[in-house]
Amino acid sequence: MVAEFKLHRRAVLALLAAVAACSDPDARIRNRIDTGWHRDDLEALLLHWHGHALRPDGSFQLAFDRAWKPQPQPELELTGQARLVYAFAAGHEYIPDAGYLKVARRGADYLLQRFRDPVHGGFFYSVTPEGAPKGTAKRAYGHAFALLALAEVYRIGGDVRYRDAALQAWREIELNFFDPAGGLFNECERDFKPVAGSRTQNPLMHMFEALLALREATGDKIAENGARRLGDFVVNQLMQGQAEGSAHIPEWYDEAWKPLPTQAAGGYIDLGHQFEWSHLLTTGAVVSPIYAQVAERVLSYALASGYDDIEGGCGLKAFPDGGKTDTRKGWWQQAECLHGLLVGAKETARNDLWRRYEQTQELIKKQLIDAEYGGWRAADVLPCKSGGCKDVQPDPYHMVRLHQAALKLASG
Template structure:
């Protein structure tokens, strides 16, 4: 669809006539029973059956038929995401098998991934727990913190609260960047190498982890740190546009200047604009910064104008400063698009957002949920073929939990 037609559809969707949509509140209501069933039965049940290992680590690399693949090295990001998945499973079902897997996963994170000398977390372990990479990567630390925060929240145990707060203190001490934000990766002892290209992605997930830690602990210092990080991204990285929308480019040089062209590596990830939009709404709800929600709406405007498919629903992959967009639709982008629409529609009541939620959810239900094997497909397989992989459940669970929170089914 050309740009003019896309803009016309957006104008029609947000016109006063559309705002007078006669659909009843019930017709726009979230189907919380479906989201709960899809999270537990379609998604988490096979992961619980196949992923946990006796030592507390997790198998991650599966084909669509749940046969494990050869590469089963352990990476701290995925250990953290699977702990979170097991926490969500317990929260929704009260099935103690989920809780046991989450707790054992947390113990493994602290005993095997945690660096007893310098603090922080190793990046990669062998299946037997041998350190294969001792690098300290911000992205992985974000998910270690995220998982510990959720363990602290679900158990209300001082042990996990202390572990989460200690992890945050080590991240802040070791990875904070004098140029602003946080370093993407350092050596084991947190000494930085030569500055290279920087990405907003680890900052986004660290912000998400800070919000989870704040929700679990109410710690005032964590609230202040989340405000600092959110403000850094908004004031330093975000780019405003004359129409009032805004976007956060993906890659930057060593001075946090956005890479200017596709050839130089510059692009804007549409899925991440959706992610930032709902995270900033959450930030305001947690009393981090009252203006974060309005900024999130500007990012949502950009994502819908430049990256939303008004014909079939869903989000495309990337847009570039100087080249046509990449219109591929991956699984995680659709989960984050749906989640952002739920969050924004629930906060504003805007009918055009509910319409897009229903449209994109139908895309998810018809083309991404794997009715044959369980789990999700990694993309729109009927159109482009399917890789033989089961995507891990972090993004999908975020979508389902956003829906259940909005419907009042979970806190």
């Protein structure tokens, strides 16, 4: 009798789900997203970081071993501090009773009080544990995360101080970091004199991400125009099309933004970043409809060049001169792979992408979620049992971005 009841109940639930899907086509998409796992992992990550990372002055301890024992932290770097501000602000949207917004605001205040340069503007690369300037260089990568953090704290909390600080930060970035070719200098001296050297797409990608967040938070045309400026530069100048129609974005360039041509010269295509670009460009369709088409091409390249259709997940690097793909699997690349698959599957409704989403999620559950200590395993090379994992806690930025996207898509 109990078995008959269970079968009847399942049949009723299946019928109700089918009816709901007919009246609400997006329900099919929401039903394929494992919202329970995304929410549970988000809660677990932030619970651990909240329990261990908070310092009395509003900054964060970021260096821990796998068992959450604090490790020496001789300086506080802008990137890591800003990423944790973002993570707590984003977490508040889904876990509003945990006090995360207060933590994010204190962290944002610390960025503005201790990292901001009162003389030349912008943000120092690092400060001492006591909050005094230490690394006074200005790096575009760190500025991108400071901008993302301020935009997210404003979007979630609505305090105009952070909106104004974010818009001011972008004005200073736009004035000082753009090089004549249209990209960003990697690094400048304290007075924003550019430091000579090669270029990388990584700061552009995260600045594009931060500007999309700033546009969403404020609706400001300045942010939209900035995202379009960077996106167009990447799509029109950096992206390399393939004969079969896919495309990729190389990692390193010379000072004229010509991609380094060979593996021996330092040229490669970061596969995790291809998945990351695919979901960012899809989101960026709000500023240019062409970005969605480009996103599909980049995702196609990432799948063909780096996806493991046997076990799920993606490798590390492909090479412009046809060298053998580095198929080793690192932790953050798997987070971005899953993020790209999720957004691509939602956008295109392709069943093969949903299958890969489920496959890669299982890989992450089995290989990266640390059931013993909490957090994720810091894998340079999976599996951890073969010795490819560090005894550290990786910061939760990539994971929080992934779970935030999943829960937002699931909510419609």
